[in-house]
Amino acid sequence: MTGSTAFANVVDEVRKARQSLGLREHQECFFRGHGDVAYKLLPSLYRQGAKSFDEYWKLERRVFFEFRARARQLYGDEHTDWDVLFHMQHHGLPTRLLDWTSTFGVAVYFATLEHDEGSTRSPCVWMLNPYALNQATWKLHRLFDPKYLARDEGANRSYDYGELLLGTHPYDWGERLLWETPLAIYTHQRSERMFAQCGWFTIHGLDQRPLEDTFRDRSAILRKIEIPKSAIPGAREFLALAGIDHRTMFPDLDGLARSVSDRFGLKR
Secondary structure: OOHHHHHHHHHHHHHHHHHHOOOOOOOOOEEEEEOOOOOOOOOHHHHOOOOOHHHHHHHHHHHHHHHHHHOHHHOOOOOOHHHHHHHHHHOOOOOOEEEEEOOHHHHHHHHHOOOOOOOOOOOEEEEEOHHHHHHHHHOOOOOEOHHHOOEEOOOOEEOOHHHHHHOOOOOOOOOOOOOOOOEEEOOOOOOHHHHHOOEEEEEOOOOOOOHHHOOOOOOOOEEEEEOOHHHHHHHHHHHHHHOOOHHHHOOOHHHHHHHHHHHOOOOO
């Protein structure tokens, strides 16, 4: 089987999986690419070795306010604390977020980005019905603007993420978390990377398990599609034809430099 044929089979699996997830034509499917099919859908914050939610909460609070205080590139713009959190995620700081994209090709890019021909692991693409996820969590079949995750209708105000971390809101963050299982959220794509990658997020709550282990029946929420090694050449051909590369995914000088290096076979 050629690489193109093998990847065409992957695309067919994705098409069938999208149908089985019950997404309507106008609804976004979330995709997430991984270089290792065994990788768990667990946010980087929950991989730091802490034991209790309280320990993670204290760690997150320290990291968040340290980053916000020093992120001078964000000064002068009308960035909310949620925007700060999204920038943290996209620049590699551990958060309770998982990155997703509404574009299948972007997920394929990240799944195959660091693939080593000598590896015994296959990459994969996870597919998520974010509406079904939120239905299972909050009984609401829609995506959430994060500013409404902590909303006081009586006071006609929403509480920002920093206020949640500090506990300066009507709820006790430590004992009454506003959500327990993961939620799908959308935001204004202020970051160039978020815009280029068609970025979306899920945000974990009190439950520290991987997303795929959170729900007893995940068949209407989540699917995993393996990309066999035989399909990787076809996947890379697809990305080249679609114009998806380092430069388009990371629209800055780092992305351009990596793209040029690859084009001329240079080692970095």
